[in-house]
Amino acid sequence: MSNGEKDKENEACSVVVEKVGGRSSVIRCLSRYPLKFITPKKVGPSKIDAVWVYALNYGGGIVSGDHISCKFSVGDACTMVFTTQGSTKVYKSVGSKCSQQILEARVGSNALLAIIPDPVTCFSTARYYQKQVFTVSADSNLVIVDWITSGRHESGEKWDFDLYRSTNNIFFDDGQPLFLDTMLLEKEKLGRVKEHMLDYQVIAMIVLLGPKMQYVQSLVQERVKIIMSEQLQNPSAAFSHKKNKADCFMTKPTFVASCSVFGPKKIGLIVRVASVTTESVYKFLRHQLAPLEPMIGVPPYR
Template structure:
């Protein structure tokens, strides 16, 4: 791998406030930590991860570590979609994030989606080590590509792995999504009309109210989507001119995991990026008191 990029951020309590006590990044990876996001009463550190080239180049390897200390709150996000450029030869771009989340701490990972260019090869892995009362929210999503250039699911390889371990090395959530062009069936043929795939993980006591809202809203929304005609009102769908039953433009499911259902994973397939943004805006709005601003607004 070429152009190795590494980064480290440590968030700790300093005089009662969540503070980044260490922030290191190696060119062309860069972290931006604004001093103030939202109300002065908000106790959260925002971390923007970006690359100077505006995306991930073929063969890049990015490795980052984050430590969120006891009682702290941190938000990890991006300034725009993560662009993965065309593959040169057989070189795969790799991004690895590892995070440790302390007692009564909260980490919110809310990036914009990954957008892979034609022929791109990309693999990302995120590993989170939490305590029994840590809280964690992860949004992990990908679009079909550059629509304006006619690229839809034209990349060669995409792999996204999310592992959550409880108090050391006890597996709590292990998940991998793999999209790869087949010799007989392409990604586009398998995904069909859906242009966005997303996963949202919500875990921990500080996010229980978010879990409850999402589970109820997804249940109600999908009851409408799957039982009523296509002309019925849909909260997250683009209007349809058809008067027949058609494939829903937004699909979502919820599954609990962990001890006593302490976490929930939401999986989404949508025909437009905008519909996923709207869903995330509405479902994560109650995070504002914890993180300072409305996510994805």
């Protein structure tokens, strides 16, 4: 195999979005096994200037040892949405092989990149590592949804995977770090992850960044306050683990959410969620991210 052929084989999947004729357009789209990109010509009203990219995994999921690398570039004043058509399944590991997926994305001035996939579902013994690195300008806009379920409930698998590690880093274009976050769930260090998670079956993180997200951030913060107030004040709806009246105050809500701001002038908001059901998180995401519809064409997770 020639050096050119090797370089092509190792080339990352990539999507480049730039303005063409005054509209956000895909000027480059490269995908290769085990990942395929689909870029439908129309998602939502034609007046909305947004490009949608769907990711598909051949075989329905990520196989042990798969290494996937993606690079996105969203030009100035462009809008790109990256999503999936179902949960990302990570199959059982073979030996100590770890599957990994790396995403590098650059978001231009006044541009918007929305990463809104379905959750990751790791099978028993799976080992999975994903890393997403974003480079932004001072007025870039970014939405990140990163979430995982406990596994295949119908097969009795709950937090039975061996390793899950997810890293999300955001840097300014001068290299200054803006947001650094890693979630690590490892059976070797934690023992039975299921025991630490109690009955929570889903963990999610949502990041909202940039001037176009300020209104959405304010709404989400107010709604989370209301949700948690209701959860804590209505035991019959919020708690599902009572044994008797004596331990009423030792129980926990079935849905937990919290918000915190980050960055200069509080330009970013991070929302963390834990829930006992996947559907409740879908409902939360649909409700909280609905204000994105005028920017991306359709409400996320509809």
